Amino acid sequence: MIRTSRPPSVHSTNTETGDPFAVLLRPPATETDHERVLRLQREADAKRVNDSIDEQIRLDRERYKKSKQDVKLLLLGQAESGKSTLQKQFQLMYNPNSLEEERLSWRTVIYYNIARPVRRILDTLDLYGDEPDLDDDDAFTAISGSPGSRLAGSGQSFEPSSSFSPASADTQLAALRARLSPLLSAELSLAERLSGGVNVSGSGKGSIFVRSGWQARTFGMAFGKARTNSGRASIDQRRPSVDYGGQGADGQGESEKDKLAEEVGKILIECQDDVRELWQHPSVQRLRARRKLKLEEWAEYFLNSISRVSSPGYIPTTDDILHARIQTMGVAEHIFDVSLHGRTVTWHLFDVGGARGQRHTWVPYFDDATAIIFVAPVSAFDQYLDEDPRTNRVDDSLQLFKQICSNPLLKNAHLVLFLNKTDILHAKLARGVNVKKYITSYGDRPNEFDAVVNYFRAHFTQVHKRNNENNRVLYTHLTSVVDTKTTQSIITNVRDSIFRGYLKSAALV
Ligand SMILES: Nc1nc2c(ncn2[C@@H]2O[C@H](COP(=O)(O)OP(=O)(O)OP(=O)(O)O)[C@@H](O)[C@H]2O)c(=O)[nH]1
Numbered sequence: 001m002i003r004t005s006r007p008p009s010v011h012s013t014n015t016e017t018g019d020p021f022a023v024l025l026r027p028p029a030t031e032t033d034h035e036r037v038l039r040l041q042r043e044a045d046a047k048r049v050n051d052s053i054d055e056q057i058r059l060d061r062e063r064y065k066k067s068k069q070d071v072k073l074l075l076l077g078q079a080e081s082g083k084s085t086l087q088k089q090f091q092l093m094y095n096p097n098s099l100e101e102e103r104l105s106w107r108t109v110i111y112y113n114i115a116r117p118v119r120r121i122l123d124t125l126d127l128y129g130d131e132p133d134l135d136d137d138d139a140f141t142a143i144s145g146s147p148g149s150r151l152a153g154s155g156q157s158f159e160p161s162s163s164f165s166p167a168s169a170d171t172q173l174a175a176l177r178a179r180l181s182p183l184l185s186a187e188l189s190l191a192e193r194l195s196g197g198v199n200v201s202g203s204g205k206g207s208i209f210v211r212s213g214w215q216a217r218t219f220g221m222a223f224g225k226a227r228t229n230s231g232r233a234s235i236d237q238r239r240p241s242v243d244y245g246g247q248g249a250d251g252q253g254e255s256e257k258d259k260l261a262e263e264v265g266k267i268l269i270e271c272q273d274d275v276r277e278l279w280q281h282p283s284v285q286r287l288r289a290r291r292k293l294k295l296e297e298w299a300e301y302f303l304n305s306i307s308r309v310s311s312p313g314y315i316p317t318t319d320d321i322l323h324a325r326i327q328t329m330g331v332a333e334h335i336f337d338v339s340l341h342g343r344t345v346t347w348h349l350f351d352v353g354g355a356r357g358q359r360h361t362w363v364p365y366f367d368d369a370t371a372i373i374f375v376a377p378v379s380a381f382d383q384y385l386d387e388d389p390r391t392n393r394v395d396d397s398l399q400l401f402k403q404i405c406s407n408p409l410l411k412n413a414h415l416v417l418f419l420n421k422t423d424i425l426h427a428k429l430a431r432g433v434n435v436k437k438y439i440t441s442y443g444d445r446p447n448e449f450d451a452v453v454n455y456f457r458a459h460f461t462q463v464h465k466r467n468n469e470n471n472r473v474l475y476t477h478l479t480s481v482v483d484t485k486t487t488q489s490i491i492t493n494v495r496d497s498i499f500r501g502y503l504k505s506a507a508l509v
């Protein structure tokens with residue numbers, strides 16, 4: 001065997017420097033040719049791995065540097081305030097194809113938004129039956145025009161229609177319940193599909209939470225496979241971004257129909273008349289008038305649209321998607337490019353879960369936020385938190401807004417306030433729901449839209465003024481984010497104001 005002088009190593013082996021690693025790495029004096037070839041190969045492999053790690057670090061650093069120039073917009077506010085609906089409006093404006101891809105997957109949510117209130121109506125009927133409650137003054141206003149009922153003369157109490165008999169109502173309702181049982185059974189399967197098995201307590205009214213990317217998961221579960229990822233990756237390591245890629249509605253071949261949605265669709269075709277009959281039943285309308293049954297706006301929207309939603313081959317319209325309700329869990333990041341004056345900037349929109357149990361997940365997103373849109377539903381003056389039935393929802397919004405305004409991590413963020421659900425506020429006031437009854441400090445001000453909205457706006461402005469160390473401007477908008485036309489023009493306005501601030505701070509860097 002021929003021994004050669006020791007070859008240079010890929011690593012530095014300068015033992016003269018006294019480097020202990022060099023000593024350790026030094027090949028043994030008895031190394032054979034074959035061992036040397038293997039060692040050099042090992043060293044070359046290690047160097048390749050090292051180089052690729054270095055390259056990855058360089059790319060990450062570059063991406064991080066670039067991401068520092070991106071706009072990060074947080075949508076904050078209590079549960080049901082309209083954050084995810086606003087996010088859908090951003091998606092419609094800046095990434096409409098992704099909404100197209102998701103369109104069919106929204107059937108699962110919409111069907112759930114029908115099955116769940118049907119169960120709630122039946123449960124409420126079980127609980128209260130048909131006994132009229134003469135104490136509730138809202139009965140006077142809410143009942144007007146409701147089928148099968150009429151008002152007692154004084155205006156403060158309610159009497160059932162003379163043609164109505166509780167015994168026959170009971171029989172009718174029992175028959176309806178039996179005919180609706182397939183829909184009630186489907187509710188559980190729909191919930192399981194949407195939540196992906198996640199069960200979060202305290203979600204209120206028994207509704208379910210979904211994590212970001214549920215659209216992709218519902219398709220994956222429907223077809224027994226995961227969708228391919230062709231969407232944009234998140235640069236944020238705190239959580240993965242929503243992936244709009246993969247096989248969407250368009251790619252759904254005949255052999256790949258979403259079986260659950262198809263099945264529930266068929267059930268709805270069969271029992272749409274029963275759903276309608278239940279919804280319009282005098283006993284149900286009476287419970288609504290007495291405010292024993294309070295259905296949310298989305299439940300009413302879909303129950304009122306039952307014929308359309310139950311028609312064969314139903315595809316959700318954009319309005320349906322905007323009205324569909326599903327609670328956000330954690331924080332969902334949506335990424336899109338926004339161009340203005342020839343400059344394109346990447347925006348990261350963070351849509352957070354607003355329920356009290358979800359709010360701790362917001363904080364990691366605060367320190368590099370460019371802007372916040374705080375969404376406060378002004379129609380909620382007569383509602384209480386699901387998480388804490390003693391807290392009025394407008395009051396909770398104000399307290400939350402105070403925490404956001406005074407948070408030092410957010411002190412440089414551009415601040416926008418959406419006083420949302422103004423359409424529902426209009427409708428409630430038109431029905432005569434009395435603000436003073438729920439917000440005693442409202443006093444004898446007129447129970448009219450302008451007065452009510454100005455009162456709430458003044459409170460939010462006050463909170464902002466008292467917690468405004470940096471003298472930042474508060475941009476306030478009256479919104480109804482289910483209204484696409486007006487919301488998109490407000491988004492354009494918000495985009496411009498965020499850009500102005502962004503360009504100013506970029507100039508300072
Ligand atoms: N009529 C009407 N409905 C609205 C408006 N804004 C939101 N909604 C509806 O209110 C429901 C709740 O809205 P979301 O956007 O899901 O609420 P969120 O703030 O994301 O709630 P969490 O995810 O639980 O924090 C949905 O069914 C929406 O369609 C509005 O301005 N007017």
Ligand SMILES: [Mg+2]
Pocket residue numbers: 083084085326327328351352353354
């Ligand atoms: Mg949400």
